[in-house]
Amino acid sequence: MAHSGERDVFCICKRPDDGSWMIACEKCDEWFHGKCIGLTEAEGDLAVEFCCDSCSAKYNIQSEWRLKCQLPSCYAAADVEKDSKFCSADHGIAFFRELAQGLVGVPEQDLRVLVESSGSQEKFKALGIQTPEFDAKIEPPPDQVAKWEAKIQKIQEALKFLESCRETKKELSQQATEAEGTKREICAFNSKLSDPDSEEVCMLEQRKCIQHKQWPVIFQERLFIQQQTAAKRLRQLQNSQRGLSQVVL
Numbered sequence: 001m002a003h004s005g006e007r008d009v010f011c012i013c014k015r016p017d018d019g020s021w022m023i024a025c026e027k028c029d030e031w032f033h034g035k036c037i038g039l040t041e042a043e044g045d046l047a048v049e050f051c052c053d054s055c056s057a058k059y060n061i062q063s064e065w066r067l068k069c070q071l072p073s074c075y076a077a078a079d080v081e082k083d084s085k086f087c088s089a090d091h092g093i094a095f096f097r098e099l100a101q102g103l104v105g106v107p108e109q110d111l112r113v114l115v116e117s118s119g120s121q122e123k124f125k126a127l128g129i130q131t132p133e134f135d136a137k138i139e140p141p142p143d144q145v146a147k148w149e150a151k152i153q154k155i156q157e158a159l160k161f162l163e164s165c166r167e168t169k170k171e172l173s174q175q176a177t178e179a180e181g182t183k184r185e186i187c188a189f190n191s192k193l194s195d196p197d198s199e200e201v202c203m204l205e206q207r208k209c210i211q212h213k214q215w216p217v218i219f220q221e222r223l224f225i226q227q228q229t230a231a232k233r234l235r236q237l238q239n240s241q242r243g244l245s246q247v248v249l
């Protein structure tokens with residue numbers, strides 16, 4: 001604390017305010033340069049209560065963050081008042097468009113339905129009944145069934161991998177808890193979940209990791225939608241094939 005008048009140094013670096021973005025600790029009121037603590041202004045905007053490292057250790061508390069918009073490139077807060085995981089309907093649509101890529105050409109209005117009903121896991125489950133309808137009149141090429149079966153297989157493998165990531169999270173958290181003698185929860189996000197060509201495990205404390213917030217739930221839901229959509233498409237293809245062969249017989 002300054003002895004008198006205005007303070008001229010701040011932060012862990014003990015340097016003046018250089019005009020760059022800073023954030024204050026709710027607990028000790030100290031100001032920190034974002035660049036010194038590895039936080040961007042966009043990330044800082046998600047703080048409900050920022051708590052510095054030394055206060056975190058001293059009082060065993062953590063910063064509290066708003067839920068980030070689930071569109072990976074967006075750092076705006078999700079509109080939780082609307083029970084949404086996105087900052088806006090547009091970003092929800094962008095998210096589901098990305099999700100649906102390679103799966104189906106989901107019409108815009110169906111994406112809107114997905115966005116508006118994507119508040120909770122329960123709603124996602126209900127959504128299974130409402131996944132987009134496909135034009136059943138289109139005759140499937142013969143290899144379509146095999147293609148969708150392979151897709152479902154892939155989704156199931158991804159679900160298994162997600163499960164193993166959850167296990168790793170448990171193990172790493174337990175190890176850290178034992179090593180430090182105080183309750184620790186490690187983020188443990190495996191980058192392979194979003195990029196098949198990499199495999200890096202995030203070792204940040206869960207509540208300090210903004211980027212991977214709620215990943216176990218988010219990836220579960222993502223795969224769940226993909227599974228529902230693919231299973232529905234496969235059923236339709238099988239039905240229409242059956243109908244077709246009956247006509248031929």
Ligand SMILES: [Zn+2]
Binds near residue numbers: 010012013015032
């Ligand atoms: Zn600094």
Ligand SMILES: [Zn+2]
Binds near residue numbers: 025029051052
């Ligand atoms: Zn502090």
Ligand SMILES: [Zn+2]
Binds near residue numbers: 074075086091
């Ligand atoms: Zn957004």
Ligand SMILES: [Zn+2]
Binds near residue numbers: 187188210
């Ligand atoms: Zn992380």
